[in-house]
Amino acid sequence: MSDPEAASAIVVENLVKSYAGVTAVNNISFNVAKGEILGFLGPNGAGKSTTMRVLTGFLPATSGNVEICGTSVAAETGAVKRLIGYMPENNPLPEDMRVVEYLYYRGRLKEMGRKQLGPRIDELLELCDLKRVRHRIIGKLSKGFRQRIGIAEAILAEPPVIIMDEPTIGLDPHQILIVRDLIARLRGRMTVIISSHILPEIEMTCDRVLIINQGRVVAAGEPAALKRELLGRARYQLELAGESADLAAVLAAVDPTLEITTESTPDADGFRTFDLSVDHESDCSEQLLIAITRQGNLRLRALSRAQPTLEDVFLAATRRSWDVVDRKPNERNSAAKYPSA
Numbered sequence: 552m553s554d555p556e557a558a559s560a561i562v563v564e565n566l567v568k569s570y571a572g573v574t575a576v577n578n579i580s581f582n583v584a585k586g587e588i589l590g591f592l593g594p595n596g597a598g599k600s601t602t603m604r605v606l607t608g609f610l611p612a613t614s615g616n617v618e619i620c621g622t623s624v625a626a627e628t629g630a631v632k633r634l635i636g637y638m639p640e641n642n643p644l645p646e647d648m649r650v651v652e653y654l655y656y657r658g659r660l661k662e663m664g665r666k667q668l669g670p671r672i673d674e675l676l677e678l679c680d681l682k683r684v685r686h687r688i689i690g691k692l693s694k695g696f697r698q699r700i701g702i703a704e705a706i707l708a709e710p711p712v713i714i715m716d717e718p719t720i721g722l723d724p725h726q727i728l729i730v731r732d733l734i735a736r737l738r739g740r741m742t743v744i745i746s747s748h749i750l751p752e753i754e755m756t757c758d759r760v761l762i763i764n765q766g767r768v769v770a771a772g773e774p775a776a777l778k779r780e781l782l783g784r785a786r787y788q789l790e791l792a793g794e795s796a797d798l799a800a801v802l803a804a805v806d807p808t809l810e811i812t813t814e815s816t817p818d819a820d821g822f823r824t825f826d827l828s829v830d831h832e833s834d835c836s837e838q839l840l841i842a843i844t845r846q847g848n849l850r851l852r853a854l855s856r857a858q859p860t861l862e863d864v865f866l867a868a869t870r871r872s873w874d875v876v877d878r879k880p881n882e883r884n885s886a887a888k889y890p891s892a
């Protein structure tokens with residue numbers, strides 16, 4: 552059998568990080584496979600930045616073990632820093648340097664050879680759409696350019712692992728698109744962890760997500776699997792005129808687990824919006840459409856299957872974890888244990 556840790560670029564085991572009086576990261580464990588893009592999500596104060604700082608060797612862990620490509624962060628912090636390209640939140644850049652100058656300077660600090668640096672910087676200016684600002688002073692550039700300079704710097708020496716804290720924060724939709732494409736191009740070549748509050752962004756970019764709250768992992772998996780695990784029931788919406796009892800009878804005939812969750816008051820034409828939920832994932836839109844049309848007394852104007860988003864998953868996972876936190880300690884002991892990824 553293959554060893555899952557051998558295929559992991561990042562291994563985090565029972566990581567704890569406490570500041571004076573605050574446990575920011577409370578015993579989290581997860582692996583990130585080589586070439587995988589992992590989205591790291593959590594509400595404000597969940598412990599995302601702290602975890603990233605420990606992973607990159609900028610902060611020592613209180614306890615636990617972190618390995619990057621088989622190298623222990625605690626034992627070989629210097630070596631680990633060379634394995635990671637890190638773009639911290641609000642990435643600080645030297646205001647008075649020119650773009651090329653800065654990348655060259657950072658490359659030399661990363662011990663890259665002069666001959667190797669020139670072509671690599673040209674490649675990155677192209678990849679990160681920075682060619683037209685290559686000789687501009689960084690302090691005079693917009694946020695979008697500055698974020699891309701941060702990404703260029705993180706991937707400059709082609710480290711196997713890239714960690715980005717809120718890479719699209721403060722960017723406009725066009726700039727977000729550029730950064731998203733840029734990250735997608737790293738898939739398979741580098742292992743990437745991205746922390747973000749922008750959930751559609753994460754959903755589009757990441758292979759897997761890890762949601763933390765109050766320093767603990769509260770959900771982990773592929774977005775589609777998490778939707779099934781956390782949201783369970785599929786949802787539909789109808790715009791329909793007719794008696795609720797007639798609709799209820801049709802629903803029972805289509806699927807005994809189909810139920811009306813909310814219904815609106817009728818509009819001027821007598822149509823109401825009904826929200827439905829059903830206990831399984833398989834699509835029953837067509838059966839619903841046929842059964843309602845055949846019923847005779849019901850007039851259907853619209854039928855749609857709700858597509859749950861990562862935001863729904865995030866809210867369900869964090870709400871579930873708050874429920875556990877709110878329970879009395881003796882109840883908490885018997886609560887379901889959450890996956891540690």
Ligand SMILES: Nc1ncnc2c1ncn2[C@@H]1O[C@H](COP(=O)(O)OP(=O)(O)OP(=O)(O)O)[C@@H](O)[C@H]1O
Pocket residue numbers: 570571573574575593594595596597598599600601602
């Ligand atoms: N240097 C510090 N000293 C004391 N407490 C800290 C320090 N840094 C963070 N904390 C606390 O640790 C907890 C986790 O903070 P962290 O910044 O890791 O969360 P986060 O998920 O990155 O939040 P955000 O999304 O707001 O950046 C918070 O309660 C925070 O107040």
